[in-house]
Amino acid sequence: MGPLDRIEELIAYVEAAKAVPMSRACRVDRGELIAMLEELQAELPADIRRSEVMLAERDKIISAGEKEAERIIAEGEGEHARLVSQHEITVSAEHEASRIIGEAREEAQRLRDEVDEYVDTTLANFEQFLQRAVSGVERGRDKMHALREIGTFNPPEQEESEEKPLPQF
Known part of the structure; x- marks a missing residue:
């Protein structure tokens, strides 16, 4: 779950709780509610760890893309140097090397953009999840505080009127 x-x-637990007559308050089992909140609290760090893993995966993908781009660029530069040594195809070699370097840079940028989009979407979804979770916890706490206030409310005792005998005629 x-x-x-x-x-x-x-x-649902709070909504199903027995109502206190003549008030908006209800009675809940404190121990059961605390246990449920502790279970929720135990699950949230796992979700946070998953987001950290996603960020680490993003960094690995970016690093791999940069290494591949560097390899392609180095390969292009090596090819470029080889072609320059051949006088007849010098112009062609320069164009080819520039194309390879440009493609490598475009590919690296495309990979970065895809990874950034994926991570941004994932983090946005996680942010929405956390906001809903925090809102739910805040509502639960507000209800709990309201119940606590109502549960400790003691109306002032009415002064007991002394019963006086009715006059007899």
Whole structure:
């Protein structure tokens, strides 16, 4: 069960709690509610670790793309130097080397852009998830605080009126 499911479970639990007569308050089992909140709390770090793994994967992909681009550029420069030594095809070699370098740079940039888009989308989804989780927790805490306030409310005791006998005629 994921964190969002846990939040929904908490909301349903509070909604199903027995109402306190003449108020908006309800009674919940404190231990059970705390246990549910602790389960939610235990799950959130796992989601955070998953996002850190995604960021590390993004860095690996970018690094691999940069290494491949460097290899292609070095290959292009090596090819360029070889072709320059041959006088008849010098102009052609320069164009080819420039094309290879340009393609390598474009490919590296394309890879960076794809990885950045993927990571941004993933982090945006995770951000929305966390915002919903925080909102759910805040609602739960607000309800819990409201219940606590209502549960400790003691109306002022009414002064007991002394019963006086009715006058007899």
